[in-house]
Amino acid sequence: MKQLEKFIHEHGEELLRLAYTYVKNKQAAEDIVQDVLLKAFEKQASFRGESTYRTYLYRMTINRSYDYLRSWHYKNTIVSKKIQRLFGRSAEEDVLMQSENRQLAQSVLALPLKFREVIVFTYYLDYSSEEIGTLLNCSPTTVRTRLARGREKLKLVLKEDGFDGTIENRN
Structure with a gap:
């Protein structure tokens, strides 16, 4: 045990x-x-x-x-249900999380799955394109393409919502 x-x-x-x-x-x-x-x-x-x-x-x-x-x-x-806690955070941490971070996280989770997964693996878990490709059974080039398209979709959504943060470009 x-x-x-x-x-x-x-x-x-x-x-x-x-x-x-x-x-x-x-x-x-x-x-x-x-x-x-x-x-x-x-x-x-x-x-x-x-x-x-x-x-x-x-x-x-x-x-x-x-x-x-x-x-x-x-x-x-x-x-x-609205997303109350992101990635297993405690209630105290969730309350302390800034509204911009919450808005960004909710916008990422609202993306189509193929974009959401590469963004999460890249930015939240710090995986390389090669590692993500292995996990998702696709080429690193496909991962980078999905990441670029996902970032563009995310930028549009955030701009419409008045988000003034920046999204880092990372390949």
């Missing part, structure tokens, strides 16, 4: 943030991560080592998130 606790402690929080960026629902993200961590723990011995273990866990989380988004439950649930 101690080994399982260590496994969850090492990987749980970052996987929760990742799942949340896809499903935009804290409870669903927690369920996804729980499922991924249990399966990864059970199948630990069969890991082939073709990538880093972290990449393996991210890929499992992304796939499980896609499964959730395609599920009957998700498609028949009306999403009506």
Whole structure:
């Protein structure tokens, strides 16, 4: 049991943030991560080592998130709650978060998935185009194209909303 606790402690929080960026629902993200961590723990011995273990866990989380988004439950649930907490922040941290940061985060989460995921991996998780390409099963060029298009969409949305911050250009 101690080994399982260590496994969850090492990987749980970052996987929760990742799942949340896809499903935009804290409870669903927690369920996804729980499922991924249990399966990864059970199948630990069969890991082939073709990538880093972290990449393996991210890929499992992304796939499980896609499964959730395609599920009957998700498609028949009306999403009506506003984003109260972003990426597992505590209520105290959320209250202290500046309105511009909140607006930026909400605008990122409102982007189409293919743009949202590359922006999150690049800016929130500091992944390179090559690493993101591996995770998303696409080329680094496709990642950079999606990132550029996502930034442009984000700039337009933020400009319409009167956001006066800047979006850093990073490839």
